[in-house]
Amino acid sequence: MNHKKPVYKLKMAQNVFNTNASQAFPNRHDAVNWVNKVLEANFSKIEELCTGAAFCQLMDMIFPGCLPLKRVTFDAKNEQQYLNNFRILQNSFRKKEIQKESICVIPVERVAKGYFQDNFEMVQWFKRFFDTNYEAHEYNPVAARGGGRKTKQEPGKPGRVALVGQKQMNTSADVKMATTLISETAEMKARAKVLDRERDFYFSKLKKLEQICMEHEHDGKKEDLINKIFEVLYATEVRNLKKKIQKF
Incomplete structure (x- = not known):
């Protein structure tokens, strides 16, 4: 006796739209913290989301199996690899019938180039999309990434800190502070443009x-x-x- 495999209707996405009045995050720190918490990752700034890998995994978390996560390059190092990740993401959007008007206002090419404002708008949209469509289920983001890059940074080798001079450590802290100030300045300029x-x-x-x-x-x-x-x-x-x- 032949038994047909039951066919389940795929759940389609509920569309959301970005507006100035519906900001999911008041600042970049909250946005990065949310991504790190959900994906058990360790991004330090918004611009690092430009690889598209995190967005792909968020989509896989919302709709398991909607994209081939194994084809996502989690250790992407150049813009071509970033764009390949975004192509995988866009295919999943079409599969879930996400309206172009919902997301196309965010230029993928600019996101892939690492521009702060475009990445910030992308994660704003994804947070609202996540809240609207995600249904709680068991999901291990680290295991799901498999052999890909564990987005958390690997700890340094034992003894390495002892080999680094105090001057070098101070320089590193200064660079980090300068990077933070540059990002905050870019954020304020972007907000000023919106107000203008x-x-x-x-x-x-x-x-x-x-x-x-x-x-x-x-x-x-x-x-x-x-x-x-x-x-x-x-x-x-x-x-x-x-x-x-x-x-x-």
């Missing part, structure tokens, strides 16, 4: 509103309303603005 865009967006709305008011300033019945709008537009202090708004 939002400022310009709302300012353009105000300019348009002002133009409409000027066009209809002497329209009889509308004149009182127009004058009140002008009062709000030209209020010079916050407390004066609140008083003007309360008149409506």
